[in-house]
Each structure stands twice: as structure tokens, then as C-alpha cells.
Amino acid sequence: MRQQRARLERQIADELRLPERKVHAAVQLLEEGNTIPFIARYRKEATGELDETQLRDIEERLAYLHNLEARKREVVRLIDEQGKLTAELRQAIGEAGKLQEIEDLYRPYRQKRKTRASVAKERGLEPLAQWLQQQRPGAAPLGEAGRYVDADKGVGSPEEAIQGALDIIAEQLADDPKTRGWVRGYSRDHGVVRTEAKDAKAESVYEMYYAYQEPVKRLPPHRVLAINRGEREGVLRVALDVPAERIYDRLQRHTLRQSASPAVRELLVGCIEDAYKRLIAPSIERELRSELSDHAEEHAIGIFSANLRNLLLQPPVRGSAVLGVDPAYRTGCKLAAVDDTGKLLEVGVVYPTPPASKVEEAKRAVNGFIDRHGVDLIVVGNGTASRETEQFVATLIAERGGRSGSGGQLKYIIVNEAGASVYSASKLAQQEFPALDVAERSAVSIARRLQDPLAELVKIEPKAIGVGQYQHDVGQKRLEESLGAVVESAVNHVGVDVNTASPSLLAYVAGINATLARNIVAYRDANGRFGDRSQLQQVPRLGAKSYEQCIGFLRIPGGDNPLDRTPIHPESYAVVDRLFGELRLELAQLGSAELAARLAESDPEQLAPQLGIGVPTLRDILDSLRRPGRDPREELPAPIFHTDVLRIEDLTPGMELQGTVRNVIDFGAFVDIGIKNDGLVHISQLSNRYVKHPMDVVSVGDNVTVWVLNVDVKKSRVGLTMRRPD
Structure with a gap:
């Protein structure tokens, strides 16, 4: 068994062009029940800093090779039972490197239907x-x-x-x-x-x-x-x-x-x-x-998967009350006002679109929402009637002189509402908002996905989010596995506030399943906020292994221990104590410019041996201490907001526009430029140089400058270019 494992590790190392020692360490950690996010973040010394992609590749190849070995044993047994197994055939099966080769060797001996x-x-x-x-x-x-x-x-x-x-x-x-x-x-x-x-x-x-x-x-x-x-x-x-x-x-x-x-x-x-x-x-x-x-x-x-990760990691829009609008014709536009934490404040319905067209009545109602709740942003879903609803919102903003409910500037944005209807009809949405109807829940989801895309989108089945191509034509089991891994990676990359996270969000944290996520929320509801990370050990069924895997990704802002709001694992708290003693710093200084400056001067290569820790881990600790509570998403560009509507009829060739990439596919990228339908930048128009694949140039969420190439009003199609016309 040990020889077979060593052989498989050598094969994986050769295939992936990785050092065998790194593959061996990764396989051992995986077999011990460690999760990939945990290994990638907290076991860098063991694996030589393999990243999540490399670890997942190792995991997939290991599973494939285990299946290959099992099939070899099965084929040898089946042929041997027929009395036809020769030494040469056994050797050929043993040396086969692909399932196809094994099936070719077995084909003459397979029991066939009548031929x-x-x-x-x-x-x-x-x-x-x-x-x-x-x-x-x-x-x-x-x-x-x-x-x-x-x-x-x-x-x-x-x-x-x-x-x-x-x-x-x-x-x-x-x-x-x-x-x-x-x-x-x-x-x-x-x-x-x-x-x-x-x-x-x-x-x-x-x-x-x-x-x-x-x-x-x-x-x-x-x-x-x-x-x-x-x-x-x-x-x-x-x-x-x-x-x-x-x-x-x-x-x-x-x-x-x-x-x-x-x-x-x-x-x-x-x-x-x-x-x-x-x-x-x-x-x-x-x-x-x-x-x-x-x-x-x-x-x-x-x-x-790549598009989904980029979408999930879009920067949150914090500090603003938001009015979500789920547009419609006959049934009216559903409204949902949420405060700056995403708490639902009020729901309603207005009828500014045909056939009712009660525009003035709708203006009075929406203005009431804006003024009562200090709304700064209006978020409109891009579904049916979104164009008419957008025109209504832009006119309302102009009539208010651009003034928001809090006294600042009122803006709006169109968001992709893909998956909102799936969420609103789910059991989760029913539990979260039992008194609301489906469309009202959808309006809440539309508002919240601007405030914190990750926290809201994890509530939706990943394949319903709609940032791929031909996702309904692929193997659904494989798709779900891959997209689930993407969501897990994104959630753990950002980290989760254990005192505000929903069960849906917690379930994607390394080491936590749906049952544990519900148990954490139930414990929080019964006992109040978690004051420090160690309290998680009291949650029913959250054992030592689960605690080890998850705790570094769970944050407690404002808790008893300042380190609990950082990605530093509790197993390294003693290292931080030694580090602060070495540098004569106090934990109370965490978050100060003075402490950040002192840590920036520290040399991990020199300090690591003194602290008895590996350089990669110390490097991560120093980075976490310099920027405690950092959200990596906030370093990305904010979404583009609008105050006035742009119609397809307004577009002319050569017009320069700012847009946001909504989807990237093999032949180009779809860009939101503020009209109902996204414009297409064909792969040939992404750059002046040769582009092998659009993802080499753009990603979902990127803010880009584009120029109009052509406009087809009848088909509502807009061709764009990112190559400057001159």
C-alpha cells in the first residue's frame, strides 16, 4: 500500500510538474482530513506554499488515480475468472495510465450482447x-x-x-x-x-x-x-x-x-x-x-468558476441605506428598503410601468421610502420592465435634484438579478422572511447583493447566478462540485464575521457543514454574541478537528481578544506574544499606524528562527497584524453608479463609455454600459495585441473604458471595443 501511494505521488508530481516532497505533504494532509483552504493558508511550510489551485489539482488527480487502480484490479479479476489472463496482459493493464487504455485492453474479454x-x-x-x-x-x-x-x-x-x-x-x-x-x-x-x-x-x-x-x-x-x-x-x-x-x-x-x-x-x-x-x-x-x-x-x-469567483469577490458597498427594486409590468415593482447592515426596514409595491402607469403615485411612494430611511442608493434588477423602471428612477432622481434621503447624492445602479427568483422561492428565504411574498424577497436580495455580494449570493444555488456559458449543457454533478469549491474558496479568502453571518455563509467555511452552521447560529441566538473564538468550542457537534479547520476563517470584530478579528490562527497566538515581546509592542496598539510602521520594518527571514516558526507563516502573521480586519475585496474598484438613464437610441459609433464587465466567455466579454442589454466586446476587440482568451484581459467586475462600434436598435445589440479608435 505504501509503495503504491509513493508511486501515485511520483506520478502526480511528474504530471503537475511539482516537487515530489510537496505532493507527498499535500496528500498526507488531505488524507488526515484537512480542508484545502486550511492547508493553503495554515500549512504553507509543510507544502512549500502550494496554493489552492495546485492543491485541488493534486486532490483531483489522486482521486482519478485511485479510481484507475481500482479499475485495474477489477479488470484483472474479471479476465482471470475467464481463465484468459496472461503475464503480458497483466503487465499491460498494470502499466496503463488512462482509463481508456484499460477499457481497450478489457474490450476483447468484456461480455457483449449478441453480435x-x-x-x-x-x-x-x-x-x-x-x-x-x-x-x-x-x-x-x-x-x-x-x-x-x-x-x-x-x-x-x-x-x-x-x-x-x-x-x-x-x-x-x-x-x-x-x-x-x-x-x-x-x-x-x-x-x-x-x-x-x-x-x-x-x-x-x-x-x-x-x-x-x-x-x-x-x-x-x-x-x-x-x-x-x-x-x-x-x-x-x-x-x-x-x-x-x-x-x-x-x-x-x-x-x-x-x-x-x-x-x-x-x-x-x-x-x-x-x-x-x-x-x-x-x-x-x-x-x-x-x-x-x-x-x-x-x-x-x-x-x-472563474467568473463566479470574481463576482463573489466584488467589493461590498458599505455605509448606505439601499432601496431594492424588483421591476415588473402588471404586478408592479416591488420595493425593499434595507439599512446599512442589510436589515429589512420596509417593503412596498408601486406601479410606474404599463399597464397601470401610475407614475405620480409611484413617485410619492418611492420618495417616502427614500426620506423615511435615508436611502442613498437605488438598486434595480435587470429583469422584465427594468428599462422602464430605470427611466422612472432616473426621472425621480432628477426631480429631487439628486438629493438622497441622508442629504448626500442619490444614485442608482442596475444589477444582474440572476438567481434572485431562485432564492426568493427557496426554503431559506421562507425561513428568513416568512411574512413576505416571493417578489418582495427578491427585492430584498437585489438590495443586499450590492451591499455584500458574497454574503447574499451564497444563498443562491451557484449555477443559477448566470455568469457562465452553456452551464445547463454540462454535467450537473461536476458543475456543482466545482462551483461549490469556488464559493468555499471565496468565503474563506474573505473571512466571515461569526456574529452576523447567515447559516448559508457559515456552511462554506472550511470544516463547517450545514448542520454545524445551523448549530452556530442557534448557539448565537440562545447565548448572544460570541466574545472570543474559543467559545466556538462550546457549539454542539463542533469537534476539535472542525474547530482547527474553521477557526482561522471566523472573525470576531470588537471581541475580547483583538487577534480574533484577524486571519491569524489561534495556534499562532503564542507566536504573536513572543513577537510583540521581541519588538516591545503591546496588543492594544493593534490597528495603529505606529504598530503598522514597526511591523513593516521587521524582517521575517531574521525573526522566524528566533520565534520558532516558518517564514511563510510569519509573513502572513505580520501582514494580518499590519492590517487587522482587512477585507481583500475593498481593494477592488467600486461599481459604477448612475444618475441619468442611457438608452440604446442615444448610442453612436465612436462614443466613449465607462462600463462594468458582467460576463466573460470564450468569444468575448459582455459589458454593462447602463442600458438594458449588455454590450459585447468581441475577443478581437479586447486589445491591440493577440488575445488567446478573454480572461487574459478582463474579469467579471472590472470597470473598463469602451467605445461603441455598432448599434442594432431592432435586435437591441451593441458592439463595443476596448481598442481606442485613434
């Missing part, structure tokens, strides 16, 4: 197949085949006997591991995916694929998923075309012998063609289509 070859074997034609494969000089197939004619076995003529024998040979050719591996590689390198419309006259979003072709090795992931969806919806026919001449040539060279009689050679040439067309080509096409789809799905999940 033409299996029927021929039942009729006793296997010896004839072996005779043909001997390819003797002067062999006369019809004469030999006459010996196998047996009406009782279903062989009525020599020709039927020969056909049955050829069916056996064809299946053997198709099941040969080396043949399949070579044909698969050749098809991957030289194959072309072709698509056509089932009805060329029908209009659909797949018209670009009505007569389309592209080499397999150049087909980008987003096109793979689009083609798959078009095929699934019955709009497209899809086929893989592979030039077969070289395949036939190779199969003949590896199958035919010079000694073969002309009659046998002719039969085997036809058999090779049948084996490829009937058995190998369809199977390889399915495998390559599946391979393309798997790669495309992984790519799409990666795009979604």
Missing part, C-alpha cells in the same frame, strides 16, 4: 476464422468452408460459413487495443466534424451550423456545446468524417501476409473494410464526440 461474431462462434465457425488468419499459400476458402456447413447449426452454405468466420475476424480487429489506439489518435488528428440542418429552411439560433465543418483538433469548446445542443434539440445532424485510406492501408499492412492466397487475401481485404466501417469507425466517433464534450464541459465549468 454477428458471437452468433458465428455459437455455430462453431471459430476454427474456420483461425484457418483464414493463417493465410496459407494456395488455400481454397470455399473448399475448407464446406466442412462447416451444418443446417442444424444454421450454416446452410460454404458462403455462409465464410461470412460467419469473417465476422469473427472483424470483431477481433475492432477489439485489438493497439488498432483502436492508433485509429483513435489518427481520427483525432485528421477527423473533421460536419454538421447540417435537418430542415435547411427552418429558422433557428443554429443557422451558422446548417452547413458547417471544422477539424476535430481545432473545434473550440463553446462550438462543441452549441453543436451538441442543436443535435439534442433535433435541429442538426452531426457526423465525424475521417479520411479512411491510410487507416485501411495500416490495417492491411498489420493483418495481411505475403503468403496469403489471392482468394484469402480478397476475403480479408473486405473483412478489414467491414471491421472499420461497421465496428471501429462508429465506436471511435462516439468516443471522440464524448471526449470533445468532456473537454468542452470542463472548459465551460472552468469559465463559469
Whole structure:
């Protein structure tokens, strides 16, 4: 077992190009039950400062290789039970590095459903197949085949006997591991995916694929998923075309012998063609289509994950009372006012949009909300009727002279409300706001996601947030796992105030599951605020391991111990005491400019040996002490607010605008420029230099300068560029 683990660790180290000692340490820590955020943050000396991405890669490869080893054992057992396991086959299975290689080796021994070859074997034609494969000089197939004619076995003529024998040979050719591996590689390198419309006259979003072709090795992931969806919806026919001449040539060279009689050679040439067309080509096409789809799905999940992380880490807008507006037509615009902590103050409904169009009445109601609650910001969801609602809000702000409820400047912003309806209908929302209807809860969510995007968005199923591409076309289990890891990473990167966090937020903290999260909140409700981190040990079912994993990510601002508001783990508090003693500092100075300046002068390389701690951990401690209570999101640019509405009709080519990136996909980025629909910056317009992928240039949440390229008012489409026109 130890030897196998060492072998797997060496393999992972080679694949990921990491030192073996780092991989060994990471595997050991993972097997001890440590979480990835905890290892990345608090075990840097052990792993040589591997980051979360590297640790997750190690974890995934380890799981894959464990599954690979398990499958090897299973295949060896199954073949051995048939009495067909040779030393060479056992060795080949043991050396296989991919599941596909193992399945190729197992294929000849797998129990199949009824095939033409299996029927021929039942009729006793296997010896004839072996005779043909001997390819003797002067062999006369019809004469030999006459010996196998047996009406009782279903062989009525020599020709039927020969056909049955050829069916056996064809299946053997198709099941040969080396043949399949070579044909698969050749098809991957030289194959072309072709698509056509089932009805060329029908209009659909797949018209670009009505007569389309592209080499397999150049087909980008987003096109793979689009083609798959078009095929699934019955709009497209899809086929893989592979030039077969070289395949036939190779199969003949590896199958035919010079000694073969002309009659046998002719039969085997036809058999090779049948084996490829009937058995190998369809199977390889399915495998390559599946391979393309798997790669495309992984790519799409990666795009979604990166976008989601950037969205979750958008800077919070603190210190302002907010009015959330969930726009609608017939049912009216739902309003929700929240204070600067997100506490719900009041809900209501107004009807400024058609068909009611009670504009003046709506103005009076909204002005009342603004003045009663000191509202500084109005947040409008981008759903149905958002354009009309935005016009109403902009007019109201102008009529107020831009004055907010607190005496400052009143502004508004349009936010992506994706997932708000999912949250508002959830059990969590029902528990949080039992007296509100679904639309009112949605308005609360819209308001809060500006104040603290992370705390609000964790309440929503990640795939419903809508910052990806083709997320509904990928494996949902894999998507959920990946997005869950992203949310976990973001939550632990920021840290959580244990005295204000919801169960939804706490459940993503390392070492805490949904049950523990509820227990923490229940303990807090029953006993009041946590005064220090050690009190968490009294929460039911929060054991020593969970405490170790979570406690560094839980913050207690204003608690008994000033260190409890920092990311410093309690296991390092004694180090801080020694550090302060060494530098003659007092803990009461935490947060002061004097202390920050003294710590900035400290040399971690020199201090670490004196304190008996590793340099990476000391570096983190010093950084946390210099900036206690730091929220890493606050270093990012704030969102762009508006005071007046911009319509698509106002846009002209060349106009310069400020916008916020809302989504990044393979072929470009969608940018919010203040109109209902986001504008598209195509990948070719992101930079004056070559761009391999849009994520190399922009991320969700970035504030960017763009220029209008073209405007299609009828289709509500705007083309933008980030390349300065001059």
C-alpha cells in the first residue's frame, strides 16, 4: 500500500510538474482530513506554499488515480475468472495510465450482447476464422468452408460459413487495443466534424451550423456545446468524417501476409473494410464526440468558476441605506428598503410601468421610502420592465435634484438579478422572511447583493447566478462540485464575521457543514454574541478537528481578544506574544499606524528562527497584524453608479463609455454600459495585441473604458471595443 501511494505521488508530481516532497505533504494532509483552504493558508511550510489551485489539482488527480487502480484490479479479476489472463496482459493493464487504455485492453474479454461474431462462434465457425488468419499459400476458402456447413447449426452454405468466420475476424480487429489506439489518435488528428440542418429552411439560433465543418483538433469548446445542443434539440445532424485510406492501408499492412492466397487475401481485404466501417469507425466517433464534450464541459465549468469567483469577490458597498427594486409590468415593482447592515426596514409595491402607469403615485411612494430611511442608493434588477423602471428612477432622481434621503447624492445602479427568483422561492428565504411574498424577497436580495455580494449570493444555488456559458449543457454533478469549491474558496479568502453571518455563509467555511452552521447560529441566538473564538468550542457537534479547520476563517470584530478579528490562527497566538515581546509592542496598539510602521520594518527571514516558526507563516502573521480586519475585496474598484438613464437610441459609433464587465466567455466579454442589454466586446476587440482568451484581459467586475462600434436598435445589440479608435 505504501509503495503504491509513493508511486501515485511520483506520478502526480511528474504530471503537475511539482516537487515530489510537496505532493507527498499535500496528500498526507488531505488524507488526515484537512480542508484545502486550511492547508493553503495554515500549512504553507509543510507544502512549500502550494496554493489552492495546485492543491485541488493534486486532490483531483489522486482521486482519478485511485479510481484507475481500482479499475485495474477489477479488470484483472474479471479476465482471470475467464481463465484468459496472461503475464503480458497483466503487465499491460498494470502499466496503463488512462482509463481508456484499460477499457481497450478489457474490450476483447468484456461480455457483449449478441453480435454477428458471437452468433458465428455459437455455430462453431471459430476454427474456420483461425484457418483464414493463417493465410496459407494456395488455400481454397470455399473448399475448407464446406466442412462447416451444418443446417442444424444454421450454416446452410460454404458462403455462409465464410461470412460467419469473417465476422469473427472483424470483431477481433475492432477489439485489438493497439488498432483502436492508433485509429483513435489518427481520427483525432485528421477527423473533421460536419454538421447540417435537418430542415435547411427552418429558422433557428443554429443557422451558422446548417452547413458547417471544422477539424476535430481545432473545434473550440463553446462550438462543441452549441453543436451538441442543436443535435439534442433535433435541429442538426452531426457526423465525424475521417479520411479512411491510410487507416485501411495500416490495417492491411498489420493483418495481411505475403503468403496469403489471392482468394484469402480478397476475403480479408473486405473483412478489414467491414471491421472499420461497421465496428471501429462508429465506436471511435462516439468516443471522440464524448471526449470533445468532456473537454468542452470542463472548459465551460472552468469559465463559469472563474467568473463566479470574481463576482463573489466584488467589493461590498458599505455605509448606505439601499432601496431594492424588483421591476415588473402588471404586478408592479416591488420595493425593499434595507439599512446599512442589510436589515429589512420596509417593503412596498408601486406601479410606474404599463399597464397601470401610475407614475405620480409611484413617485410619492418611492420618495417616502427614500426620506423615511435615508436611502442613498437605488438598486434595480435587470429583469422584465427594468428599462422602464430605470427611466422612472432616473426621472425621480432628477426631480429631487439628486438629493438622497441622508442629504448626500442619490444614485442608482442596475444589477444582474440572476438567481434572485431562485432564492426568493427557496426554503431559506421562507425561513428568513416568512411574512413576505416571493417578489418582495427578491427585492430584498437585489438590495443586499450590492451591499455584500458574497454574503447574499451564497444563498443562491451557484449555477443559477448566470455568469457562465452553456452551464445547463454540462454535467450537473461536476458543475456543482466545482462551483461549490469556488464559493468555499471565496468565503474563506474573505473571512466571515461569526456574529452576523447567515447559516448559508457559515456552511462554506472550511470544516463547517450545514448542520454545524445551523448549530452556530442557534448557539448565537440562545447565548448572544460570541466574545472570543474559543467559545466556538462550546457549539454542539463542533469537534476539535472542525474547530482547527474553521477557526482561522471566523472573525470576531470588537471581541475580547483583538487577534480574533484577524486571519491569524489561534495556534499562532503564542507566536504573536513572543513577537510583540521581541519588538516591545503591546496588543492594544493593534490597528495603529505606529504598530503598522514597526511591523513593516521587521524582517521575517531574521525573526522566524528566533520565534520558532516558518517564514511563510510569519509573513502572513505580520501582514494580518499590519492590517487587522482587512477585507481583500475593498481593494477592488467600486461599481459604477448612475444618475441619468442611457438608452440604446442615444448610442453612436465612436462614443466613449465607462462600463462594468458582467460576463466573460470564450468569444468575448459582455459589458454593462447602463442600458438594458449588455454590450459585447468581441475577443478581437479586447486589445491591440493577440488575445488567446478573454480572461487574459478582463474579469467579471472590472470597470473598463469602451467605445461603441455598432448599434442594432431592432435586435437591441451593441458592439463595443476596448481598442481606442485613434
